[in-house]
Amino acid sequence: MSLRSEEALIALRQIFLAVEIDSRALAKQSNLNPSQFILLQLLNSKKFMTPGEIAKNMSLAHATVSTLTEKLRKTGLVRRETCTADKRSQTISLTELGRETLFNAPDILQRRFEKQFENVREEEQEQIVFVLKQLSSILGADDIDAAPLLDVGSATSIAQ
Numbered sequence: 001m002s003l004r005s006e007e008a009l010i011a012l013r014q015i016f017l018a019v020e021i022d023s024r025a026l027a028k029q030s031n032l033n034p035s036q037f038i039l040l041q042l043l044n045s046k047k048f049m050t051p052g053e054i055a056k057n058m059s060l061a062h063a064t065v066s067t068l069t070e071k072l073r074k075t076g077l078v079r080r081e082t083c084t085a086d087k088r089s090q091t092i093s094l095t096e097l098g099r100e101t102l103f104n105a106p107d108i109l110q111r112r113f114e115k116q117f118e119n120v121r122e123e124e125q126e127q128i129v130f131v132l133k134q135l136s137s138i139l140g141a142d143d144i145d146a147a148p149l150l151d152v153g154s155a156t157s158i159a160q
Helices: 003-030 034-044 051-058 062-074 096-104 109-118 122-138
Strands: 078-082 090-094
Touching (some): 003 034, 003 096, 003 109, 034 051, 034 090, 034 096, 051 062, 062 078, 090 096
C-alpha cells in the first residue's frame, strides 16, 4: 500500500469515526439518531408539515419518513393529525416534549459541517465536492441513493 493510500484511508476512517462518535453522543444524550434530530429541527421551523413535505425537505423516501415519524410519535415527540379539510391527508407537528428534547440535544456533526463548509471559499467547496464524488466512484458507491445525512448504521436502520 502506498503512503498516499494510507493517508487517504486514515482520513476516511477518521471521518467514519467522527460520525459514529457523534451519533452515539446524540443517542446517549437525547435518545435520537441524527435523522430523527434533523426531522425534529425541521418540524420546529414550521407549525406542521405533511409526510410528503418532510420527505422532500429531507430527501428521504416516504416509507422512511413514515417509520421515523411513527417512532417519534410513539415516544411523544411528535403528533400526527388528520387534516380537517382532507381526511386522507395527515400533518405532523412537534409536541412540547419534542421541543424540549430538541432544545436539550447537543449540536450534531452535520450542522457543524454545514456551518464550517459555508465558510469555505466557493472554489474550494467545488473542489471538495469533486474529490468526494471521485472517492464515492472509486469505492463503487456513486450509484447508491443516499440522503444528505451524516448517520451511521445499515441503510435500512437509519429510520429506526
